[in-house]
Amino acid sequence: MNWHDFTFCGHRLRALPSGALFWPDERLLCVSDLHLGKSDRLARRGGALLPPYETRETLTRLDADLAATGALQVICLGDSFDDDMAAEALAEEETLWLLRMMAGRGWTWIAGNHDPAPMALGGEHRAEIHLGPLTFRHIAEAGAAGEVSGHYHPKASLAGKSRPCFLIDAARIILPAYGTYTGGLRSHDASLTALMAPTALAILTGPRCLVRPMPR
Amino acid sequence: MIDRSDEPALLLIAPTGGGKTLAGFLPTLAELADGRHRGLHTLYISPLKALAADIRRNLRTPVEGAGLPIRIEDRTGDTTYTQRRRQRADPPHILLTTPESLALLLSYEDAPRIFVGLRRVIVDEIHALAESKRGDQLMLGLSRLETLAPGLRRVGLSATVEDPPALARFLARNPDPCPVLLADPGPEPDISMLVTEEPPPWSGGGGRYAIPAILEEVKRHRTTLIFHNTRAQAEIFFHALWLQNSDDLPIGIHHGSLAREQRERVEQAMVEGRLRAVVCTGSLDLGIDWGDVDLVIQVGAPKNVKRLVQRIGRANHRYNAPSKALLVPANRFEVVECQAALDAVREHDLDGEPRGPGPRDVLCQHILATACAGPFEADRLYAEVITAGPYSALSRPAFDACLDFAATGGYALRAYDRWQRLMQVGGRWQLRDPRAATVIRQNLGTIIDTELLKVRLNNRFGGVPLGEVEEDFAASLTPGDTFLIGGEVVRYESLQEMTVQVSRQPGRDPRVAVFMGTKFSTSTLLTHRILDIFRAPSWPELPRHTAEWLALQRDVSRLPTEDRLLLESFPYDGREHLAIYGFAGRNGQQTLGLLLTKRMEEMGLAPLGFVATDYATLIWGLEPVTDPAPLFDPDLLRQGLETWLQGNTVMKRTFRNVAIVAGLIERSHQGRRKTGRQASFSSDILYDTLRKYDPDHLMLKITREEAMRGMVDFGRIEAMLARIGGRIDLIRRDRVTPLAAPMFFEPGKIPVEGAGRERLMSVAAERLMQEAGLA
Numbered sequence: 001m002n003w004h005d006f007t008f009c010g011h012r013l014r015a016l017p018s019g020a021l022f023w024p025d026e027r028l029l030c031v032s033d034l035h036l037g038k039s040d041r042l043a044r045r046g047g048a049l050l051p052p053y054e055t056r057e058t059l060t061r062l063d064a065d066l067a068a069t070g071a072l073q074v075i076c077l078g079d080s081f082d083d084d085m086a087a088e089a090l091a092e093e094e095t096l097w098l099l100r101m102m103a104g105r106g107w108t109w110i111a112g113n114h115d116p117a118p119m120a121l122g123g124e125h126r127a128e129i130h131l132g133p134l135t136f137r138h139i140a141e142a143g144a145a146g147e148v149s150g151h152y153h154p155k156a157s158l159a160g161k162s163r164p165c166f167l168i169d170a171a172r173i174i175l176p177a178y179g180t181y182t183g184g185l186r187s188h189d190a191s192l193t194a195l196m197a198p199t200a201l202a203i204l205t206g207p208r209c210l211v212r213p214m215p216r
Numbered sequence: 217m218i219d220r221s222d223e224p225a226l227l228l229i230a231p232t233g234g235g236k237t238l239a240g241f242l243p244t245l246a247e248l249a250d251g252r253h254r255g256l257h258t259l260y261i262s263p264l265k266a267l268a269a270d271i272r273r274n275l276r277t278p279v280e281g282a283g284l285p286i287r288i289e290d291r292t293g294d295t296t297y298t299q300r301r302r303q304r305a306d307p308p309h310i311l312l313t314t315p316e317s318l319a320l321l322l323s324y325e326d327a328p329r330i331f332v333g334l335r336r337v338i339v340d341e342i343h344a345l346a347e348s349k350r351g352d353q354l355m356l357g358l359s360r361l362e363t364l365a366p367g368l369r370r371v372g373l374s375a376t377v378e379d380p381p382a383l384a385r386f387l388a389r390n391p392d393p394c395p396v397l398l399a400d401p402g403p404e405p406d407i408s409m410l411v412t413e414e415p416p417p418w419s420g421g422g423g424r425y426a427i428p429a430i431l432e433e434v435k436r437h438r439t440t441l442i443f444h445n446t447r448a449q450a451e452i453f454f455h456a457l458w459l460q461n462s463d464d465l466p467i468g469i470h471h472g473s474l475a476r477e478q479r480e481r482v483e484q485a486m487v488e489g490r491l492r493a494v495v496c497t498g499s500l501d502l503g504i505d506w507g508d509v510d511l512v513i514q515v516g517a518p519k520n521v522k523r524l525v526q527r528i529g530r531a532n533h534r535y536n537a538p539s540k541a542l543l544v545p546a547n548r549f550e551v552v553e554c555q556a557a558l559d560a561v562r563e564h565d566l567d568g569e570p571r572g573p574g575p576r577d578v579l580c581q582h583i584l585a586t587a588c589a590g591p592f593e594a595d596r597l598y599a600e601v602i603t604a605g606p607y608s609a610l611s612r613p614a615f616d617a618c619l620d621f622a623a624t625g626g627y628a629l630r631a632y633d634r635w636q637r638l639m640q641v642g643g644r645w646q647l648r649d650p651r652a653a654t655v656i657r658q659n660l661g662t663i664i665d666t667e668l669l670k671v672r673l674n675n676r677f678g679g680v681p682l683g684e685v686e687e688d689f690a691a692s693l694t695p696g697d698t699f700l701i702g703g704e705v706v707r708y709e710s711l712q713e714m715t716v717q718v719s720r721q722p723g724r725d726p727r728v729a730v731f732m733g734t735k736f737s738t739s740t741l742l743t744h745r746i747l748d749i750f751r752a753p754s755w756p757e758l759p760r761h762t763a764e765w766l767a768l769q770r771d772v773s774r775l776p777t778e779d780r781l782l783l784e785s786f787p788y789d790g791r792e793h794l795a796i797y798g799f800a801g802r803n804g805q806q807t808l809g810l811l812l813t814k815r816m817e818e819m820g821l822a823p824l825g826f827v828a829t830d831y832a833t834l835i836w837g838l839e840p841v842t843d844p845a846p847l848f849d850p851d852l853l854r855q856g857l858e859t860w861l862q863g864n865t866v867m868k869r870t871f872r873n874v875a876i877v878a879g880l881i882e883r884s885h886q887g888r889r890k891t892g893r894q895a896s897f898s899s900d901i902l903y904d905t906l907r908k909y910d911p912d913h914l915m916l917k918i919t920r921e922e923a924m925r926g927m928v929d930f931g932r933i934e935a936m937l938a939r940i941g942g943r944i945d946l947i948r949r950d951r952v953t954p955l956a957a958p959m960f961f962e963p964g965k966i967p968v969e970g971a972g973r974e975r976l977m978s979v980a981a982e983r984l985m986q987e988a989g990l991a
Contacts (some may be wrong), residue, residue, distance in 0.1 A: 043635035046649035048880055049625030051902055053909035091631065158977050158984075161969075180905065183897035201990070207974060210981045213988045 007148040008173060009133040015166045015203045019176040020065045021148065029069055030136065032077035032150025034058055035114070035179035036094075037086025044085070054180040055094050061099060062178070072105055075129065077150040077175060078112025078138030088120055089202030095121070112138045112151070140195050145171045153177040154192055155184030156202040156215050167192065167214055169200035176205055187215050221246075222396060225388035227342070227372040229380055230399030231529045232892045236373045237271060240338045241310075243839040247335065248309055251285035256307040259361070261315060261354060262340040265292035266483060268312040271340070275310070275488075286310060291317050294476055304330060315345065315354040316661040322360050323588040323657055334365035339387065342372040343526075346386050347879065349662035352574045355386065355604040356582040362389055363600055368819075370394075375526045376401065386571065390608035405528045405539040407561055409554050410513070415761035418957055421546040422449045423515040424456045430513060431457070433542065434465055437511040439486075440493040443527055445516045447471045447497050451700045453515065454495040457837075466490060471497040473701075475670075475681040510709035512541040517553035519568050519830070521560040549831070549958055551762040553738065556745035559619075567739035574606030576618050577918050578662055580878035583622040584637070585660055588653040591644035594619055621644070621878065621914045628910045659883055664873045671701055671716045674709060682706070685716060738830035739802035740932065746831070747799060750775040769954040773947050776831075776955075781940040783844050784956055786949045791824065792840040795956040796833045804932035809833040811856040811933075813968045815847050822972030827962045833961040838972050844946045850937045857930055871919045872899040878917060 004015045014022040021030040036058060039050040066074070081087040090098070098121065107123035128137035133146040140149040154174055156165040164176035164184050172195065177184070184191075185192065187202055193216045200214040220226050221243035230236040244258040262268050268290040279286050287308035291300060293316065303311070304321070307330050313321075321327060337358060345351040362368050365549060372387040372394075374380075380396045388394035412429045422444075423430075434440045444450040454469040463465065467483040468491050486493050489508060518524035529542040543558065560567075586592050598615045601607050620626045621643065623638035639648045647653060668792040672679035683701050697708045698721050706718035749755070749914065755763040769775055776782040776797035784795040798808055809826035813835055816823040823837035841847065875881045881899055906913050947953075952960070 040631070040635070041623075046635075046652040047655065048626075048638070049635070049637055049883065050880070051906050051910060052625070052627055052629055052631035053905050053915070057905060057908070090814060158980055160979065161973070181897055199990075204981075210977055212981045212984045213990065 002013065003021055004203050004209035004211055006168065008168070008170075011132065011134070013173075015168075015209050016069075017066055017205050017207065017209050018061055019164055019166075019178045019205045020062075020069075021166070021173065021175055022065075022071065024069075024071050026073060026131065027069070027071050028073040028075065028131075029065060029071035030075045030077060030148060030175065031062060031065075031178040032138075033079040033112070033153060033177035033179055033182060034062075034076060034174040035079055035082045035177070035182055037182045038082040038088055038179065040089045041082040041086050044089075048180070056097075056127065057180040058178065059094065059097050059101070061180075063097075066101060066105075070076060071093060073107075074102075074105055075108045075136050077136060077148070078110045079114045079150065079177075079179075080109055080112065081115040083114050084116065090126070108136075110136060110138050140172055140174060142195070147172040148175070149173070152189075152192060153182055153184045154187050154202070156187045156204060156212070158204055158210055158212055159168045162186075163204045163206050165205060166203040167196050168203065169197040171197065192216075218881070220395065221369070223369065224392045225370040225372075225382065225384070225394040226397065227374060227387055227394055228386045228397045228399065229374045229376060231376055231401050231525075237340055238274070238400065240276060240340070240371050240373050241582075244310065244336055244338075245284065245286070248286045249284055253309060253333065253335075255309075256311055256331060256547065257309045257333065258336040258338060259334060259340045260309075260310065260312045260314070260340065261318060261345075263314065263344050263350065264341075265294055266479065267340065268292055268314060269294075270483075272312050276444040284523075288312070288734045290871055291321075292318065304460050307419045315357065316352045316663070318357050319353055319582075319585055319660045320657060322357055323585040323653070323660065325590055327360075327589050331361055331364040334361060334368060336369050336371065337361065339370065339372045341375070342387060343374040343377045343383065346571060349575055349578050350602075350780060352578045352606045353388065353582065353662050355574070355606050356578065356601065359389070359604040359607075360582075360586065362603065363596075368782070376522070376566065378522065378566040379871070382571065385608075386605040388605060389603045390605055403538040405525075405541060405561065405818065407528060407539075407541040407543070407558060409551070409558065409759075409791060410544045411759070415759065416545050416547050416551060418765075421445070421516055422452050422456075423544045423546045424453060427453075427457055427460050427546045429464070430515075430544065431461065431463075433511060433513065434467070434493045435463070437492075437540075439489070439491065439509045440511040440513060441509055442495045442513045442515060444495065444497050445519065447473050449516065450497050455700050455705070457495065465492045467493040467495065467601075469495045473685070474683040477681065478683065492854045512531060512539065513544060514541065516546045517545045517738070518543070518557050519553075519742070521557055521565065521739065521741060524557055525561060525566070526899050528570060538911070547958055548762045548765050549955075551748055551758060552746055552766070553742065555758055556749060560741060560745060565741060567741035571606070572773060572921075573609055574604065575877075575918065575922065576614065576914070577874045577878040577922075579607065579615070579618045579913075580622055581660065581662070583619055584656045584879050587622070587638050587645060587647050588656050591646040593644050617914050625880075626914050628912070636652070641797065655882060656879060659876070659879055662877050664876055664883070669716050671706070671718055673706065674717050674719050679715075679717070682718070688906050732797070737803050737929070740801065740935075743799045743801065743831065744778070747776065747778045751777065765954055773949060773953045773955070774945070778939060779941070780943040780945055781848070781936070783841075783944060783946045784949060784953050785841055785946060786951055786953065786956070787840070788836075788952050788960075791836040792821075792838065793952075794835045794837075794841045795953070796835070797831060797955070798833065798933070798936045799831045800932040800936045801929060802828055803929035804936070805829060805831070805833045805932055807857075807928045808933055811853050812847055813837075813970075814856050814859070815852065816841070817968065817970040817972075819846070820971075822975065823968045823970065824972045824976065827959055829959055829962055832956070832959060834956060834962075837968075838975070841946070844944050848937075848942075848944055853933070853937070857928075867919060867923055868900045868903050870923050871903045871915065874918050874922060875899055875902065875915055878915060878918070907918050 002017045006013055008140055014024060016022055022205050036055045039052045039054055043049050070168050102123055108129055109125050111127050128135055133172055135146055136148045138149060139151045140147060151172055154165055154176060166176060167174040167187060196214055202212055202214040204210040228236055272290045275288050277500055289308040290312040291303055292314050304326060345354055371389055374383060377383055384394035384396050410426060410429055412426050414425050416425055442451060450471050468485060470479055470482045485934055486494060494560045512528055514527060528539045543554040545554045598612060602610055624636050636648050638645045670684055671682045673682055698705050705721050707721035709719055755766060773784055782797040786793050798805055805828035809828050813823040813826055821837055821839040826833055826835040876883050899972055906916055922964040
């Protein structure tokens, strides 16, 4: 078992070492901050020409998680595309790949700050979504309860090694960025310590999930 | 010089202080004396900003004294914006600059106008430039200048080097000839090891133990330069020196991490003869005329005989007086190294490794910079590039690969045809988006610093700049921590807008600022000489403490020899250790560490990390090594090099440097805040992605070439394997051996990411959870 099971608002949830969150009872997989099409956006703006492989790398990992979990519902927690144009600029085979994964599954795109409305693809488009006691949205809100969000790209270190991580307390979960070309924000950052309770945990991603008190 | 002033290229080799720089200017002054030349006539390029400023001062005095109508100015990263603009509009007759500033000038659209009248280029301290990519960049720049100002004459000024014809080929326009002028080397230097009452410590660097003796020497001489190998050591030493400087001798500190204001103050005081000593690093290595220096002290082993000879040349600028120098070993192993260096200097035995071909990441940058200046034809640019000495053997396909990279990224997946950086219009290449020129110009240069943050002293007036520290170091600080900078102990207050805010905190024991010191490998020549010393039955020429230490090692274990490989295995602090005395130089020993830990990982020995010195590698892990033979099978090591090449820290670091120089990723600029955390991600991710999806990409090829030469240095491992011919001795002891002990204090420990690390991480996680009462 390289994942980490925990109970959140009365429901059993599973943090996967890839950075995805799985809700076994609902067969629901949640990922955040895919940032698909990032290299394309940078190139379009006249910047560096980064290796244009991050989209297929991210989709490969997502495909593997879908196969492993047998998820029937998917929620992408926002910033799925690096901007609205990036959604349109996806290579045809990448779009087809994404559509193939979406086929036969409930698929919800939550709006992010980078990609308010990638409407060209199917699926549902929502600002936020409520399932039982849980609320899925892009950016955490102060005072929320049962909230699952992304946006911050949290990371934390253990034995001198820093990795993307989930942050979890009784009221909220913040997911790590799932996209390949993404950096991280140390959990010490004031914006994260202000949101998370003193007893919050950090679940580090990597070869397997490692749990530690959230460094602050 | 005047006799040979019509040579298209000329290399003058003279010991430091031979007045060679002024000699280089004589033909220029003669040609400019009649006041008829308009615009730029001579470009002087030096590796150091300080050197350019210094030459300007030294040159102006005779020129103004003789009333010559010659305008002389310098242009470096420190020159003000207004002055730089004016220089472009109305260039002086003589412009003194650095390779980076020249590259920038050449990238402007008005470069043809600026350089049209150029007649001569003087490259000072060319031996130093040739040691790094700065030299390659400069030679590409000269090839460009040759096109803008045909008939240009080049003069190279060099300190003593081991292979003058190779340096001449580097300088000259290929295939022009380049005669070499050798100046009289002058009298033999007076050089010895400093004898102190207190023996040097068992380990560590810095030479603090020798401070009383060094202060005595400073008192006995007019002006002393005290060289250190790293900035951190210079800082610690300077701080300790002040605490013991009971006579209040005026002593300054000078190194590249200090704020410009600080450096200039010291330089000025030095020129005016107000200082009795300067504690310094390589930033004072080169030919700055410091007037009355009559003693050079080298603290720490010199690593390289050639550089030692050049440093010694700093003393006594009077040509016929012998230079006086003292070597101060920082620890006992360095006593042996210093002895080996002394022998080599006396025997005129200079070390040096042949230079490889010009690196292609520099060429990629040159292509982008050329496009900033205006459209170019590929055929013409190729013809121009191969006139540069380092690129004379560059094939057309190799050039085209660089052009393709600059234009499209050069990926197997042609995703970017829509978003090219360069595009072809009417057979000429140009920037698709002219605004991209700004970013390209900001990224010019081949010096890759680790990310540095400015340090400012808090006060009512907004803060005094003190210098810079590495970002990693700044990240490790918490408010209240103290560290040393510019010889002062300061207290970390906060990090604001990419600036480290500090306050004064006199008298407290500081945590030490860890600057990245340039790590030179001890040369092959010196390591062989050290092994020779080890062979002796006793060591009457060495101080007693060191002779006794070597004897103890021989007693407890044995001393490494030329024809066998010595391994020592011992437990310490709950970890198993393996010391490998390969004497393959720091980079070679580091590669050996990477290869061996890879094999150990496969064998289930759970290695956790290693550290390399010039003479040995120390590996620690969870399990002991009992049978070394399978670890040192040459074929498996070579095979490991191929597989290992694919994924370790050193390769990733090499990739990052290559990617920055080639323009794939932007260097982060101080003072410019990153636009957001999502915008910055580790270059390691790009490296891993390329390896997986585009393993033949140009950046990976260049990374491999680079690693084979510099940081990997597999050549020295091969030489070591040939030397030992399979004769390996593994000695097991129950404690740290005398020769291994110093390695525990080496900085630059490299963690191994493997099963051992995962085991430790999960133990750490469980412990933290238990302590928090959560498990």
